[in-house]
Amino acid sequence: MTLLVVGLSHRSAPFDLLERTTLDTDRATTLRDALAAAGQVREAVLVSTCNRTEVYADVLTFHGGVTEIGHLLAQVTAVDPLLLREHLYVHHEDRAVSHTFSVACGLDSMAIGEGQILGQLRGALRAAQSAGEVGPELNALFQRALRVGKRAHAETELDDVSVSLVSAGIDAAVAVLGPIGGLGVLVVGAGAMSSLAVATATRAGAGSVVVVNRTDAKAAHLAAAYDARVVRWGDLDEALAAADLVITCTGAAGRIVDRDRASRAAAAREHRPQVYLDLALPLDVDPAVAEVSGLTVIGLQRLGELLAGDGLVPAQVQQVRDLVVEEVEGYLAARRVQAVAPTLAALRRRASQVVDAELTRLDGRVPDMDEATRKQVAQTVHRVVEKLLHTPTVRVKEMAEEEASGSYAEALHRLFDLDPHTVAAVSAARVQPPVEMSGASDE
Numbered sequence: 001m002t003l004l005v006v007g008l009s010h011r012s013a014p015f016d017l018l019e020r021t022t023l024d025t026d027r028a029t030t031l032r033d034a035l036a037a038a039g040q041v042r043e044a045v046l047v048s049t050c051n052r053t054e055v056y057a058d059v060l061t062f063h064g065g066v067t068e069i070g071h072l073l074a075q076v077t078a079v080d081p082l083l084l085r086e087h088l089y090v091h092h093e094d095r096a097v098s099h100t101f102s103v104a105c106g107l108d109s110m111a112i113g114e115g116q117i118l119g120q121l122r123g124a125l126r127a128a129q130s131a132g133e134v135g136p137e138l139n140a141l142f143q144r145a146l147r148v149g150k151r152a153h154a155e156t157e158l159d160d161v162s163v164s165l166v167s168a169g170i171d172a173a174v175a176v177l178g179p180i181g182g183l184g185v186l187v188v189g190a191g192a193m194s195s196l197a198v199a200t201a202t203r204a205g206a207g208s209v210v211v212v213n214r215t216d217a218k219a220a221h222l223a224a225a226y227d228a229r230v231v232r233w234g235d236l237d238e239a240l241a242a243a244d245l246v247i248t249c250t251g252a253a254g255r256i257v258d259r260d261r262a263s264r265a266a267a268a269r270e271h272r273p274q275v276y277l278d279l280a281l282p283l284d285v286d287p288a289v290a291e292v293s294g295l296t297v298i299g300l301q302r303l304g305e306l307l308a309g310d311g312l313v314p315a316q317v318q319q320v321r322d323l324v325v326e327e328v329e330g331y332l333a334a335r336r337v338q339a340v341a342p343t344l345a346a347l348r349r350r351a352s353q354v355v356d357a358e359l360t361r362l363d364g365r366v367p368d369m370d371e372a373t374r375k376q377v378a379q380t381v382h383r384v385v386e387k388l389l390h391t392p393t394v395r396v397k398e399m400a401e402e403e404a405s406g407s408y409a410e411a412l413h414r415l416f417d418l419d420p421h422t423v424a425a426v427s428a429a430r431v432q433p434p435v436e437m438s439g440a441s442d443e
Contacts, residue, residue, distance in 0.1 A: 005091040007054030013087035015301040023048040040064040058137040104149030113162025156319040173275040186243035190218035193249040241268035248284035262289040
């Protein structure tokens with residue numbers, strides 16, 4: 001089987017294409033169902049965030065898997081396949097593992113080192129598990145990735161340089177508006193990113209924080225957690241006019257703030273400076289809002305440019321990259337050992353069958369052998385077989401760790417005439433335990 005990652009992100013695609021390929025709940029469900037029914041795909045996990053859409057899959061063949069997944073992505077997103085193909089990236093086997101671990105550590109995020117991605121990966125795995133679309137390959141990969149991500153934050157100094165998109169956006173807004181202590185902040189939405197926005201603005205000492213959401217109960221629940229104020233959705237226009245900084249992250253299909261709405265709010269403010277921080281894809285704020293006097297729009301694309309900075313790599317980031325290299329090597333070595341395990345299990349099963357057959361034959365030839373003697377003979381034969389199998393077993397595991405096990409495993413097949421169906425049956429029976437879901441929050 002073949003491990004693949006097929007997708008696009010802020011690193012490979014322009015933001016207008018990312019917006020078109022962002023998956024809402026319905027489209028994500030449609031894509032997961034289509035992947036489950038795909039002929040080439042054995043397991044699949046869909047990761048969809050504000051700046052990436054990726055399919056992690058265990059497929060039958062490389063080319064068949066890439067073609068089928070690319071076709072389904074184009075079909076569900078209604079993007080021309082040729083346009084999509086220009087911006088899709090494909091990671092295969094070792095590079096797929098490295099990419100997964102890098103994503104979990106936040107190294108591939110727009111805001112390097114941000115920790116929210118761990119919650120997103122956990123949520124993606126949970127969804128795939130609930131749908132029965134993930135098995136031993138991806139379960140093992142994502143479990144390890146989640147542990148690597150936690151290790152990156154716990155054992156390196158990554159948190160010294162990591163920021164969230166919200167923090168970066170607020171910093172950019174403060175540069176326009178002045179100290180946050182004198183600012184009124186309006187958060188539009190009540191999801192995970194909105195929760196982070198309310199928490200960040202509150203911790204930063206915002207003059208006031210207001211929450212508005214289509215569902216009043218969700219807005220009230222979020223506001224209560226941070227002693228923020230709630231405004232009803234029907235009063236959004238008044239709330240916009242009162243806010244210095246508007247943070248939007250609703251995930252709605254259409255624009256929440258168009259130019260006309262923003263113009264009315266700006267007029268009510270007498271065109272005092274105001275910043276719209278749009279953290280949503282699809283966009284909540286029409287880019288034309290930036291044309292209104294006194295208004296500044298900061299979206300994900302602008303944040304990406306700001307976060308890119310001068311391109312220097314902090315030492316903390318290099319620490320995490322080194323950790324990822326170490327973890328990838330360890331995971332691949334364990335995966336190679338696991339790959340030869342069915343051959344070793346089949347070899348031992350074959351040896352056990354031979355021993356049992358010979359002991360049965362001995363019973364026929366020496367029917368008067370007492371039970372104590374028979375047990376001694378059986379133990380002796382089993383010990384001889386164990387000693388004979390010990391060296392090849394140890395050697396093939398060592399060679400697997402050194403990436404040289406393929407020919408040796410094949411030699412064992414040929415020398416001991418192992419049945420391929422028996423090996424496959426042993427392999428199919430080896431199922432990984434489910435991932436632990438406790439102890440982390442979604443992005």
